[in-house]
Amino acid sequence: MTQRNPAPSLSSPRTAPSIHVRAALTWLAIFPLVAIGLTAMAPFTVGWDPVLRAFVLTLVVMPLAVSWSCPDIWRLVDRLSEVCSRSA
Numbered sequence: 001m002t003q004r005n006p007a008p009s010l011s012s013p014r015t016a017p018s019i020h021v022r023a024a025l026t027w028l029a030i031f032p033l034v035a036i037g038l039t040a041m042a043p044f045t046v047g048w049d050p051v052l053r054a055f056v057l058t059l060v061v062m063p064l065a066v067s068w069s070c071p072d073i074w075r076l077v078d079r080l081s082e083v084c085s086r087s088a
Contacts, residue, residue, distance in 0.1 A: 017077070025077060029069040033061045 017025070037057045045053050 025073050026065075026070060029073045030061065030065045033064055033069060037061050 016022075034057065037060055041053065041057060045056070048056075
């Protein structure tokens with residue numbers, strides 16, 4: 001039985017960004033969500049334990065980052081790298 005590739009690449013293979021670039025892009029995706037989440041939660045979590053606040057914040061931020069923010073940033077980086085490789 002052979003396995004089909006669900007999304008074959010039509011462009012030339014590209015190397016993955018370095019670990020430092022991936023870390024910076026992940027931070028860029030998550031930091032705004034955390035800042036907005038902390039600001040939105042502040043009025044009703046004043047008396048909460050900081051660990052509980054962090055737990056509730058991560059319950060919201062991580063799924064948003066993984067399903068929405070990070071993929072958008074990776075698509076943008078892919079497009080930019082294609083444009084840069086074509087112009088070089």
